[in-house]
Amino acid sequence: MPSDGPQKRRFETTAAESTKSSTGRVILVTGTAGFVGYHCAKFFKKRGDGVLGLDNFNPYYPVGIKYDRAQDLEDSGVYTIKADLNDRSMLDHILQEYKVTHVLALAAQAGVRYATKDPASYVASNVAGFVQLLEACRFCDPQPRIVYASSSSVYGLNTVSPFSESHQVDKPASRYAATKKANEMIAHTYRHIYGLSMTGLRFFTVYGPWGRPDMFAFSATIKIHKGEALKIFQGPGGSELERDFTYIDDIVQGCVASVDRIPASTKETAHFKVYNLGNKDPVTVTYMIECLERAIGKKAIKNYVPMPPTGDVLKTSADVSLATRRKAQLVNVKAEKELDYKPTTSLQDGINKFIAWYDGYYKDGLTKEMASYVPY
Structure with a gap:
C-alpha cells in the first residue's frame, strides 16, 4: 500500500469505489492485466459485483497490452493494484480492508517453453x-x-483422450505443468487443514480478443500479416499438434459459474473440486491456420518442424460433456453437470471475432514493442 499521503488517499478512494457491490460479492481478481483476468473482472463489474484487481505487469510478453487492459478496466470501474503476489502485507490489506468474499486467482507466470529458460x-x-x-x-x-x-498441461504424458478429471496427473511434461499440479495439491491441503473452499480450473488453450501475444492465434496473425513463415510442430511420424482451442467467452462462463457455485470457506462446507474448461473438439494447428486465413483474407506460409523437447504435449482434449463421459464410461466430476458449462463458440466464429478486435486495436499498425516481440 502506498505510504505517502496523496498517493495513499487516491489508492484507498479508488479501491473503495471499485469494490462497491450491489450483489454482496466483493471479488479479488489476480492477474487483471492478463487475458482471462481482464475479461472476468469486466464481466463481474458489469453485473454489479465489487471487483478489485491485482497484477505485477510481468514483462514475459509486451506490457503495453497489459496496461491497455488495465486502463480499459479502470474506465469500467475496476481498479488494478500494481503489486506482486508475494507482497504479503498488500494481500492482507486488500482482503481485510475491502472485505473480499471471493478470490479468482489467475495471476501466474505463463508459458510452457519459457520455463526452460x-x-x-x-x-x-x-x-x-x-x-x-x-x-x-x-x-x-x-x-x-x-x-x-x-491448466490442461497437468495431464502431461497421459495418453488417454479425451482428458478427464479422474485421470492421473502425476507425470507433467513441463516445469510450468509441474507448478500447476503443485497448485492443485497445495489447494487440497488448505481445504483440508483450514477449511478454505477451493475450485481449480484446468483451462484448455484460450484465445480471443485481448488475447496473449505469445499464444498461437495471436502470434500467427502477426506473422501472416507480415508474410513470415509459421513454424508448426510435428510429432512422431509427421503427426501434428492438436489443441482444444477454447474461446474466451466460454472460459468466462466457466469461471463465473465456479465463483457463483463455490460453497463457503468453513470446515463444514468447504469443498475441493477441479474442472476441465475446454471446448471438447480438438483440432490441428493447421486447421487453426486455415480459420485465420479465411478471417484475414491472406494465405499463410507454413513451415513444419519437429517438436522441440521443451515440454509441449502433442494433443490436449478436454472431457467436459456428459455425453462424451458416458461414452467413455467415466463417472467423475463433470463441468457440464455441476457448472452448466456448455462451450458454444466454433473455432471459425471465435477467430472471426478475434481478427475483428485485432484489426481495430492495431488499426494504426503494431506498436514498436509488439513489432519486435518474438515469443519463446
Whole structure:
C-alpha cells in the first residue's frame, strides 16, 4: 500500500469505489492485466459485483497490452493494484480492508517453453505467490472462497483422450505443468487443514480478443500479416499438434459459474473440486491456420518442424460433456453437470471475432514493442 499521503488517499478512494457491490460479492481478481483476468473482472463489474484487481505487469510478453487492459478496466470501474503476489502485507490489506468474499486467482507466470529458460520465475509466482495468497486468505474472518487457475498441461504424458478429471496427473511434461499440479495439491491441503473452499480450473488453450501475444492465434496473425513463415510442430511420424482451442467467452462462463457455485470457506462446507474448461473438439494447428486465413483474407506460409523437447504435449482434449463421459464410461466430476458449462463458440466464429478486435486495436499498425516481440 502506498505510504505517502496523496498517493495513499487516491489508492484507498479508488479501491473503495471499485469494490462497491450491489450483489454482496466483493471479488479479488489476480492477474487483471492478463487475458482471462481482464475479461472476468469486466464481466463481474458489469453485473454489479465489487471487483478489485491485482497484477505485477510481468514483462514475459509486451506490457503495453497489459496496461491497455488495465486502463480499459479502470474506465469500467475496476481498479488494478500494481503489486506482486508475494507482497504479503498488500494481500492482507486488500482482503481485510475491502472485505473480499471471493478470490479468482489467475495471476501466474505463463508459458510452457519459457520455463526452460527461467524456471525460478515459475516457482516464485506460481508456487510461492499462490501460497502467500492462501496464507493471507486463511487469516481472514470470514475466509473468502477461492477459484484458481490450473491448466490442461497437468495431464502431461497421459495418453488417454479425451482428458478427464479422474485421470492421473502425476507425470507433467513441463516445469510450468509441474507448478500447476503443485497448485492443485497445495489447494487440497488448505481445504483440508483450514477449511478454505477451493475450485481449480484446468483451462484448455484460450484465445480471443485481448488475447496473449505469445499464444498461437495471436502470434500467427502477426506473422501472416507480415508474410513470415509459421513454424508448426510435428510429432512422431509427421503427426501434428492438436489443441482444444477454447474461446474466451466460454472460459468466462466457466469461471463465473465456479465463483457463483463455490460453497463457503468453513470446515463444514468447504469443498475441493477441479474442472476441465475446454471446448471438447480438438483440432490441428493447421486447421487453426486455415480459420485465420479465411478471417484475414491472406494465405499463410507454413513451415513444419519437429517438436522441440521443451515440454509441449502433442494433443490436449478436454472431457467436459456428459455425453462424451458416458461414452467413455467415466463417472467423475463433470463441468457440464455441476457448472452448466456448455462451450458454444466454433473455432471459425471465435477467430472471426478475434481478427475483428485485432484489426481495430492495431488499426494504426503494431506498436514498436509488439513489432519486435518474438515469443519463446
